Structure formats: structure tokens, C-alpha cells
Amino acid sequence: MGCCKLLLLHTTIKMGSRALLLLRPITSTKDLYFKNRFLSEALIVEKRRVRSYSVRSTIHPPDLPRLAKTARISLTPDEVEEFAPKIQQVVDWFGQLQAVDLQSIQPAIRADTKGENLRDDMPETFDNRDAMIAAVPSYEEPFIKVPKVLNKE
Amino acid sequence: MLSSVHNPRFLLLHYRWPNLHFPPKPHRQTTAKALHTTQTLTLSSTATSPPQSQILTIRESLLSRRTTAVELAAGYLNRLRRTEPHLKSFLYVSDTVLKEAEEIDRRIQRNEELGPLAGVLVAVKDNICTADMPSTAGSRILDGYRPPFDATAVRKLKECGAIVVGKTNLDEFGMGSTTEGSAYQVTANPWDLSRVPGGSSGGSAAAVSARQCVVSLGSDTGGSVRQPASFCGVVGLKPTYGRVSRYGLVAYASSLDVIGCVGSSVADAGIILHMISGHDRFDATSSKLHVPDFTSQFISRDLLESKPLKGLRVGVIRETLDDGVDPEVISLVRGAASHLEELGCIVTEVSLPSFSLGLPAYFILASSESSSNLSRYDGVRYGNQVVADEINSLYGDSRAKGFGSEVKMRILMGTYALSAGYYDAYYKRAQQVRTLIQESFKEVLDKNDILISPAAPSAAYKIGEKKNDPLAMYAGDIMTVNVNLAGLPALVLPCGFVGGGSTCLPVGFQMIGAAFDEEKLLKVGHIFEQTLQGCSFVPPLVADDFAC
Numbered sequence: 001m002g003c004c005k006l007l008l009l010h011t012t013i014k015m016g017s018r019a020l021l022l023l024r025p026i027t028s029t030k031d032l033y034f035k036n037r038f039l040s041e042a043l044i045v046e047k048r049r050v051r052s053y054s055v056r057s058t059i060h061p062p063d064l065p066r067l068a069k070t071a072r073i074s075l076t077p078d079e080v081e082e083f084a085p086k087i088q089q090v091v092d093w094f095g096q097l098q099a100v101d102l103q104s105i106q107p108a109i110r111a112d113t114k115g116e117n118l119r120d121d122m123p124e125t126f127d128n129r130d131a132m133i134a135a136v137p138s139y140e141e142p143f144i145k146v147p148k149v150l151n152k153e
Numbered sequence: 154m155l156s157s158v159h160n161p162r163f164l165l166l167h168y169r170w171p172n173l174h175f176p177p178k179p180h181r182q183t184t185a186k187a188l189h190t191t192q193t194l195t196l197s198s199t200a201t202s203p204p205q206s207q208i209l210t211i212r213e214s215l216l217s218r219r220t221t222a223v224e225l226a227a228g229y230l231n232r233l234r235r236t237e238p239h240l241k242s243f244l245y246v247s248d249t250v251l252k253e254a255e256e257i258d259r260r261i262q263r264n265e266e267l268g269p270l271a272g273v274l275v276a277v278k279d280n281i282c283t284a285d286m287p288s289t290a291g292s293r294i295l296d297g298y299r300p301p302f303d304a305t306a307v308r309k310l311k312e313c314g315a316i317v318v319g320k321t322n323l324d325e326f327g328m329g330s331t332t333e334g335s336a337y338q339v340t341a342n343p344w345d346l347s348r349v350p351g352g353s354s355g356g357s358a359a360a361v362s363a364r365q366c367v368v369s370l371g372s373d374t375g376g377s378v379r380q381p382a383s384f385c386g387v388v389g390l391k392p393t394y395g396r397v398s399r400y401g402l403v404a405y406a407s408s409l410d411v412i413g414c415v416g417s418s419v420a421d422a423g424i425i426l427h428m429i430s431g432h433d434r435f436d437a438t439s440s441k442l443h444v445p446d447f448t449s450q451f452i453s454r455d456l457l458e459s460k461p462l463k464g465l466r467v468g469v470i471r472e473t474l475d476d477g478v479d480p481e482v483i484s485l486v487r488g489a490a491s492h493l494e495e496l497g498c499i500v501t502e503v504s505l506p507s508f509s510l511g512l513p514a515y516f517i518l519a520s521s522e523s524s525s526n527l528s529r530y531d532g533v534r535y536g537n538q539v540v541a542d543e544i545n546s547l548y549g550d551s552r553a554k555g556f557g558s559e560v561k562m563r564i565l566m567g568t569y570a571l572s573a574g575y576y577d578a579y580y581k582r583a584q585q586v587r588t589l590i591q592e593s594f595k596e597v598l599d600k601n602d603i604l605i606s607p608a609a610p611s612a613a614y615k616i617g618e619k620k621n622d623p624l625a626m627y628a629g630d631i632m633t634v635n636v637n638l639a640g641l642p643a644l645v646l647p648c649g650f651v652g653g654g655s656t657c658l659p660v661g662f663q664m665i666g667a668a669f670d671e672e673k674l675l676k677v678g679h680i681f682e683q684t685l686q687g688c689s690f691v692p693p694l695v696a697d698d699f700a701c
Binding site: 072073076079087100109113126131147 | 544556
């Protein structure tokens with residue numbers, strides 16, 4: 001359980017919008033999905049509040065080593081060299097939307113799927129638990145094993 | 154009453170392939186209801202008769218006991234084995250296909266009820282979960298991963314009697330337009346092995362095109378079913394966002410992803426859509442709207458009136474026939490518009506002023522959402538894990554080893570766009586553009602029944618041609634991404650060929666409909682397909698199999 005908590009904490013620090021991950025359950029257990037969903041809803045509210053007051057006045061070009069650290073992806077120096085101009089090129093291209101007048105236009109989260117479809121918040125037991133556990137790379141009944149989590153930071 | 158088409162390309166018989174060995178159906182209706190009754194068919198074929206539903210033909214031949222499920226399956230498997238070394242459309246081929254076919258034959262022997270897809274070989278894109286087969290999403294990080302459940306769409310097809318023949322190749326996590334982005338192999342286009350099949354559902358499109366399977370499932374985030382359908386000369390259907398459950402689809406960009414269908418005829422794509430549609434309690438974005446019988450209005454060619462689409466309003470999207478689009482493709486789409494006019498449609502030009510904003514908005518949303526969605530691949534609960542002495546290296550190095558370059562770049566771009574303080578500048582703006590696009594589509598679809606455009610700016614290009622230029626690659630998605638932003642259904646179907654002789658390549662055009670109105674698209678598509686003359690979209694690679 002300590003492991004699970006750590007994972008959630010890790011992703012909330014790391015990623016921008018947790019809500020995106022949670023539009024649908026994929027390969028995680030349903031239990032985890034529920035926990036995530038409500039955690040994420042709380043975070044969205046919080047984030048929106050923070051964000052509306054913290055828009056940077058200037059936009060800095062992508063700093064690849066920092067982004068890689070944020071996303072927790074190790075990059076080789078060769079990759080940094082290869083990706084940097086490509087990412088810069090795409091981000092510059094993204095920038096064309098800055099010139100569009102979008103004031104008073106409401107953002108659309110996604111297309112309308114017509115109607116309220118959320119199911120009741122009732123935990124269910126996933127019936128193929130063994131197969132799920134079999135997919136865990138390092139497992140020692142009843143724990144998912146990870147290396148030490150308290151590091152020098 | 155068969156229309157002649159103004160575009161001379163339609164009249165050129167580049168390939169005069171004899172009819173498929175499936176007998177054409179002189180039937181009043183090829184309805185899903187008809188699926189449950191034994192049909193008697195007569196053989197009568199012309200040199201280039203329109204594509205027939207392989208699904209209905211299989212059903213008929215099983216029920217009439219003209220052939221067995223094992224014979225049918227063996228036919229597809231033999232072709233698969235022969236063509237696969239050239240095409241590489243599959244990442245995994247099931248070893249239980251014949252066993253499952255035997256079981257169907259036993260049911261037939263015992264006169265037991267048969268599911269509507271009994272004996273139909275379905276290929277499934279490898280980012281759609283299957284419990285008894287690996288599901289890698291084309292990524293090393295999921296090498297060897299076997300999901301503990303079937304995706305809802307797969308489960309529904311199996312419940313209808315379909316046999317899953319294998320898992321098809323794709324750009325890693327669906328991020329690409331060529332299938333070159335797979336961590337495992339590059340799939341070739343069945344029409345020209347030196348060219349890409351499109352992507353990201355390139356394996357699913359190539360497999361149907363080469364008749365390695367009957368139909369396939371793909372996924373479409375920004376055109377990943379439609380563009381490969383165009384490149385491979387097959388029918389690709391992207392349903393409305395919310396029509397099909399995505400439970401078990403490996404998430405890429407959740408506000409855009411849909412599961413789609415690929416078939417060799419409009420009828421087959423429609424039948425598959427009918428089987429997988431509907432609300433699913435495991436996907437809160439799947440709609441509870443009623444699912445009509447998409448197939449009930451497929452009318453046999455012999456029974457069509459002279460103007461079967463009389464009064465149907467068709468809008469040609471002006472912005473899609475602009476500079477940067479291959480003139481041959483433009484002329485084919487204009488030819489398709491003329492063909493619709495011959496069928497009774499009222500064709501006008503319409504404008505979507507926000508069209509060009511769709512591409513950057515799409516890539517901001519898709520990369521941002523992917524940076525969030527792909528954070529689940531940390532090497533802890535599933536997938537490949539590297540040896541590390543502390544947790545952050547475990548995450549970082551597992552991803553470094555497991556993800557390919559394009560995936561890493563998209564995650565990093567998304568991380569940038571979602572960085573504190575940049576959200577309003579990128580993600581929110583892109584969502585505002587999405588509103589503009591939704592509104593402009595709504596405006597033109599209030600005045601038109603369907604809209605048409607190319608499915609891609611060109612026919613299939615060479616393997617390697619655009620691999621190192623991300624913006625050139627992204628630009629290829631211009632025709633399709635707006636449809637995902639608006640969540641609308643779209644059908645791509647072949648309408649002719651570009652080039653000639655040995656470089657002859659198929660091209661599809663796109664029909665876009667109002668939300669949840671797949672029915673109309675399928676009806677129009679079916680009539681278009683049944684009345685299009687002089688084109689057979691069976692690639693030379695397998696044409697011999699279909700000689701009379």
C-alpha cells in the first residue's frame with residue numbers, strides 16, 4: 001500500500017492534468033480507478049484555481065533536461081541533442097494559436113457524449129486477479145517490489 | 154442507372170480483377186436481421202462487380218453447408234502465411250484459429266444457433282486488449298504483456314462468434330501515420346511493398362486489404378483508421394466519440410480516441426460497428442443513446458432507383474481541396490462528388506474557417522493527454538522493468554528503454570505544454586479552438602447531410618520518406634484531425650486510383666456526418682460503393698486468389 005501511495009504522489013507531482021488519465025479505466029484495477037478518479041477531481045479543482053492566477057507572462061523555450069526530469073524519462077546526451085531542435089520546432093508551431101482571438105470562447109473538454117453515464121461508486125472485485133498479478137515484473141507475495149524509495153533527495 | 158463518372162480515372166480499368174470468389178448477393182436487403190436466416194444465392198458475376206460483404210457471404214456459405222468454418226479459416230490463414238513475410242501486418246498470430254473454427258463446425262453439425270459473426274476472422278490492433286494474446290501497443294515497454302481481460306469491443310465480437318486471428322502492427326501507442334513507428338517491425342502497403350500502409354492502424358488496414366482476415370479493429374485518435382484505409386484501398390469507419398466502448402483500448406489521448414472498424418466493403422464495416430456499439434458500464438464516456446441497426450438500409454444494387462440519394466445535401470469542404478493536396482487526389486474527390494451528384498445528391502461547396510487551426514490544436518491536446526496517460530508505464534505494475542537501485546531511476550530508465558523516440562518526444566512536448574503557467578497558453582487555447590471547430594462543423598452540418606473531403610493529402614508514400622521530419626508527418630493528418638476534435642463519425646471509402654501501371658495506388662475519400670448519425674454515412678457509402686464502376690480494390694499481391 002505504501003507503494004501505491006507513492007505512485008500516486010509521484011504522478012501528481014509529475015504530470016499536468018491527472019484528469020486526462022482518468023477519463024476511462026484501462027489496465028489498472030477498478031479499485032485503483034476509483035481512488036484515482038476522486039483524487040483527480042479534487043486536484044482539478046485545486047489546479048484550476050491555482051492556474052488562473054499563475055499564468056506566466058513570458059513563455060520560455062523548452063528546457064529538455066528539465067522536462068525529462070519532470071516526466072521521469074532518462075535521456076541520453078545523444079537524445080537530448082536529437083530531440084531538442086525537433087521539439088523546439090513543434091513547440092514554435094504550436095505557438096501559432098497565440099495569435100488567434102479566443103476571448104470569450106469556452107474551452108471544450110471533449111465532444112458531447114449525450115447524457116450522464118457515470119456508474120455508482122461501488123467497489124467491485126476484479127475476477128482475473130491472478131493474471132493481473134502475473135503481469136507484475138517484481139512480485140513477492142503479497143507485495144509489489146520496488147527499489148528503495150527514500151533517496152538522497 | 155449506374156452512373157458514369159466525370160472523372161476519367163473512374164473509367165480507367167487499371168485492374169480488371171475477376172470477381173472475388175464470394176458470390177454476389179442478388180438480395181433485397183442485406184440486413185442484420187437477414188443474418189439470421191439462411192440465404193440462397195445465385196452466382197452471377199461481372200468483371201468488376203462492386204465489393205460484397207464477406208461477412209454475409211461467410212454466413213450464407215456456412216448455413217447452406219457449402220463450406221466449413223475450417224475450410225474458410227484455412228483459406229485466410231494460408232494467404233496470411235504467404236503474404237505475411239512481405240507485409241508484416243501482424244505482431245502476433247493466434248494458434249487456435251482452426252480449433253475455434255472446428256468448434257463452429259461442430260455447432261453447425263448439431264444445428265445449434267450460430268452467432269452473426271460465426272467463422273469471421275477478425276484482426277485486432279495491438280493497442281486493444283486481448284486476454285489470451287499479447288497486447289504491446291507496438292511498444293517495447295509492453296513486450297510480452299498479456300492483459301488480464303478482453304477489451305469490450307473484442308468481447309462483443311467474440312460473443313458474436315468471431316475468431317480473433319491475431320494482433321496487428323501499429324505506430325507505438327498509435328503515435329504516427331505510417332506504422333514505421335512500431336518498436337517491432339515496419340508494415341508494407343499491399344499495393345506497393347516499398348510504401349507505407351499509413352497509420353497508426355497500418356497493420357489492420359493492410360491485413361484487410363490483403364485479405365489476411367475478413368475485418369479488423371483499429372483505433373482513431375486523429376485519423377489512424379481513416380488514413381490507412383485510404384492508403385490500402387479499404388473501408389475505414391471512425392464512429393462518433395462515445396459510440397463504442399473504449400474499455401481495454403490503450404489510452405493515448407482520451408478526449409479524442411475511438412475504436413474504429415476496417416472492412417473490404419461498407420457493409421462489413423457497418424456490421425462490425427453494429428456489433429461493438431453501445432453503452433458499457435466500464436467506460437463512462439460510452440453513450441447510452443440508442444444504437445440503430447446500421448445495416449438495415451443496405452440496398453442491393455439491382456434494386457436501387459435511378460436517383461437513390463435524391464435530395465441529399467452534400468457539402469464539399471473547400472479548405473480540404475487547397476494547396477498542398479495532391480492534384481490527383483483533388484480530382485478523385487471532385488469525381489466522387491460528381492458521382493454523388495449523379496446519384497441525386499445536391500452538392501455544394503462549404504467552408505470551415507477554423508479548419509487549419511485544427512492541426513496544431515490537435516497536436517497540443519494529443520501530446521498533452523499522452524504525457525498524462527503514458528505516465529502509467531513506470532515498470533512497476535506491468536511491462537518491462539529495468540534493474541535500478543532507487544525508485545526514480547527505475548521509472549526513468551524503464552521508460553528510457555521501453556519507449557521509442559516519437560513517444561518520448563510527444564511526452565516531453567506534452568509535459569512542456571502542461572507545465573505550470575503554460576496551461577492557458579497551450580492546452581486551454583487548444584480546447585477553445587476545439588469549441589470553434591465543433592461550432593463550425595455544427596453550422597455546416599445543419600445545412601448539409603454529409604460533408605466530404607480527401608482522407609489524406611496524398612496516396613501512400615515511400616517507407617522512410619517522412620520519417621525524420623515531424624512537421625511533414627503531422628501535416629499528413631490535416632484531413633482527419635478536425636473530425637476527432639469535433640467527435641463526429643466519418644467513413645473513408647476507396648474512390649479510385651492515382652498513378653498508373655505498376656505504381657497504381659488506391660485513394661479513399663472521407664464522408665463526415667452529424668454526431669451519432671453513422672447510419673446515414675453507411676447508407677450513402679454503400680450506395681456509392683455499389684454504383685462505382687471500373688474499380689476493384691483487391692491488391693495485385695492477392696488477386697490470383699480471387700480469380701473465378
